[in-house]
Amino acid sequence: MYKKILIKIGTASLTEKDFSLKKERIRDLVREIAGIFCQAEEIILVSSGAVAAGRSEIHFEEKRGEEKLEHKQALAAVGQGILFSFYKKEFKKYKIKTAQVLLNPRDFDNAESKNNLRKTLSLLSKKNVLSIVNENDTTANEELRFGDNDNLAAKVAVCKKMDLVIFLSDVDGFFTEDPHKNPNAKLIEKVTEITPEIKKLARESKNSHACGGMKSKISAAVMAGEKGIKTALISSENLYLIPDIVHGRDFRGTLFSIGKKL
Secondary structure, eight states: OEEEEEEEOOOHHOOOOOBOOOHHHHHHHHHHHHHHHSSSSSSEEEEEHHHHHHHHTTTSOOOTTOOOOOHHHHHHHHHHHOOOOOOHHHTTTTTTTEEEEEGGGGGGHHHHHHHHHHHHHHHHHHTEEEEEEEEEEETTOOSOOOSSSSHHHHHHHHTTTTTTEEEESSSSSSEEHHHHHHHTOEEEEEEEEEHHHHHOOOOOOSSOOOOOHHHHHHHHHHHTTTTOEEEEEGGGGGGGHHHHHHHHHSSSSSOOOOOOOO
16 A cells, blocks of 8 residues: 555536536545545645636636736635635545645755755654645746646655555547547557657646646656656546556556656
């Protein structure tokens, strides 16, 4: 069994088309995490969705894509509260305490800041508190941001020397083609090296809710793999697979075990 596990879930898996939270999906995720919480040495949840959740509460005249930075920051400020409060309420049902940890790239800029972050996350874990991590979108700017939470998840995993990263996505894993466009696309169950073919298959996400795509997940898997961390990719519709992955059993998805830079 993997003992130190980081789970990352993206915006598209958390929010509906009207930007409201997928509450049943979140409840299912909380239940699966609660099921392994006491068995694991440490679990960290990296959760996107703040900006999208904010759109369910406040609206601007500007169209999406034409919004200024301060609009997105305002959306994040509203949405982060919505998202975390729902997580807190659901985890409380399982007597799991939660902590909100908002980060920006400066937290990884030098050894001292990374060490401070590592100590804080470790102390929370020792107190049986689940850290729920997100980018601090309210203070981020276009030049100083992670770009997507796949990158953030990998950085946190490396900083904390996790054993396993699980990406919860809108697809079952890494395919030979986009499964949304070609139902005959084949699932690639294991990736052990980044070949030219793998690079070609990786495509940026076209989802209107999300920032990251398959390319960013592969980059994150490489970053983690260089430190000996395995990465699994499954559909957020199949959350019941989380215990199988954690216990090293077969699962429908893709397992990345790579250490070669893109």
